[in-house]
Amino acid sequence: MKINIYNFLMCIICISLASCQEQIKENNLALEYAFNDSYWRIESPDGSADSLKIVDHQGRQSLLLNPGQKAILKDIAFKNFVVEFHCNGQVPGFGFRVQDPKNYEYLYLRMMMSGNRDALQYVPIHNGNLPWQLYNYPQYEGNAIYPRREVATIPLSMKDQLVSGKASDSLLTAIGNEGVEFSEESFVDIPDGSPAYIYDPRSGEALLFEAKEEGIVFLDIRTWVHVKAEVLENKMSVYVGDMDTPTFILDDLKHDTQAGGISLYSNFGEVHFSDFSITEIERGDTQSSEKDAKRIAPSYITKWHLSEMFVKDAVNFVQQADSLLKHRDKFKEINADKDGLVNISRFYDDMDKTILLTSKIVSDSEKEVTLNFDYADHLVILLNSETLFDGGMNFRPPPNKGAEGRVFVEDERTKLKLQKGTNWLVFVLSGDNRQKYNWGCIAKLEDLDGISLE
Known part of the structure; x- marks a missing residue:
């Protein structure tokens, strides 16, 4: 009898909790997630569990994360929501729609860059890589003013x-x-x-x-900053200080629109977080942004064929490429992002390796056309087995590249001497094998007169 009464009470409690959760969703109420072991778990850089540290810091009780640590909200997933918190540190980060430790959306603050166009950074994390050079201003980085x-x-x-x-x-x-x-x-x-x-x-x-x-x-940049982010379908609005006016709006989140976990990160130096809350949004009145998406020029090369990874021979890479191209039927067709960017981390995770990207260019006559492009981290361009470009950043980007090696399609250019009929453009692209961050490229032809991309 006692067991039956116990089971009955537990059932009532569970139903009540579920009802409360549904009411919170319907009324768009903010839920505070106090920094304690009931809600959060802490991971060290090696993935092992660590202890949760609560300290008083500059007038606030806060969660302290040491460099490389992350705090993971337990057993709760969100798709559309508003998150609000205070943070204090050099580079605080916020991960959302986390599918696993290596795949999620990520926003972080560069506190030193207050008032600059790269004070905020969004990047999609694929296979654990942080491709900040690929995703840059004005679309993926934004301005913000931080207190000092x-x-x-x-x-x-x-x-x-x-x-x-x-x-x-x-x-x-x-x-x-x-x-x-x-x-x-x-x-x-x-x-x-x-x-x-x-x-x-x-x-x-x-x-x-x-x-x-x-x-x-x-x-000292390490002062408390009030942050709010609204995530709705494939859009994100970020508020810093002023909770009424967004300082950064992104309308092209890269991962699939689905519910996922929440994490907090400390990448450089200690970071403190306090007053963390989430308001779940249950709205079905938003449409896909396809109709609002800016269409890039058709001269961008957006369809590629991707090889398997291989270890590049620094001397005989042309012969390597020719050998792989004999088995082009084993390459897989991929599409660039909506902005023409190809992020290889979407497909592979080993930045010590190299891949081939091929594109078929058909010309109605012999002609010369300019190819605009950029890359990270090392790129060789071949046209019909002839080497046209061989360059790399090696952590110190060339002077003509974007600030700190950021990838912009106008940064590099080369002439393509097309033959009449079919031409094979090949990118031999190697990853960032030092920091394990960036691996990608972007390319477009200056004009398509008498040319088709297949």
């Missing part, structure tokens, strides 16, 4: 001490007198187009600096 915390001010007369290179003893003493300790290993960097900063490799500490009327002010 002033920690030291030194006289303007010391401006000549702030030059790129090893930090001088007088500079270290001056900021030390302001209560900011940096070791003798510290250095100053003043990059073009990015904030100037001082960095201590011993402690991992970094401060921005800028000249103001009152002196040279040193700024």
Whole structure:
């Protein structure tokens, strides 16, 4: 009898909880997920379980993630939702629609880049790779303003001490007198187009600096930032600080529109999170964005045939390519993204390898046409077995490439001398075997007069 009563009570409780959940969905109510072991589990960079750390930080009780750690919301999946939280750190990240540890949508904040066009970054994670060079502004990166915390001010007369290179003893003493300790290993960097900063490799500490009327002010980027993201079908709107006006809108999330998990990430330095809540959206009135999608020019090469992966012979790669092309029937047909970008991580996961991409170009006569293209990480272009281009970034992008190696179709160009009839364009494309981030390309012909892409 006691067992029957117990079972009856548990049934009532389960029905009540389910009813509450449905009511929350219907009324679009925010659910707070406190940072405790009931809701969250912590993973170390090697995938092992770790302990959850709750600390008081700059006036807020927060979850602390060490570099490389992630926090995973347990056993709950969301498709359309609004998420809201506060974060504090160098590069806080938010993963959503997580299908498994290596496949999900990802948004992260570059706190050092406040006010710049790359302050926010969206990337689709395929096979665990982070292709930030492929997905760039203005579509996949956005501007945002982050608060700064002033920690030291030194006289303007010391401006000549702030030059790129090893930090001088007088500079270290001056900021030390302001209560900011940096070791003798510290250095100053003043990059073009990015904030100037001082960095201590011993402690991992970094401060921005800028000249103001009152002196040279040193700024800590690690302050609390209020973030909200609305995810609806294949669109995302991101709010930073101002919860009424989005600072970044993306209308082409790359993964399939389906429910998935939620994760929080710390990529560089410690990151704190607090006040995490999710409002699930149950709406069926949104249509696919196909009719709103911007159509790219037909001169983009969007249909390719992809080979299996192989280990590239640095000397005899042309012979390798010719040998593989004899078995072109084993290649698989793939389509580029809507913007013409080909992300090889969608198909393969080993960035130590190389693949072939082939495209058939049919010309009505002998003619010369310009091919615009870009790539990551190393590319050889062959036309009818003749080498036209051989270039790589090797972590230091060539000067003519996009900022920090970002991939833009106008960055590179070469002439294609087409023969009448069929021409085979071949990309021999190698992955980023150092950082394991970027592996892809984009290409278009300057005109299609008398030319067809098949």
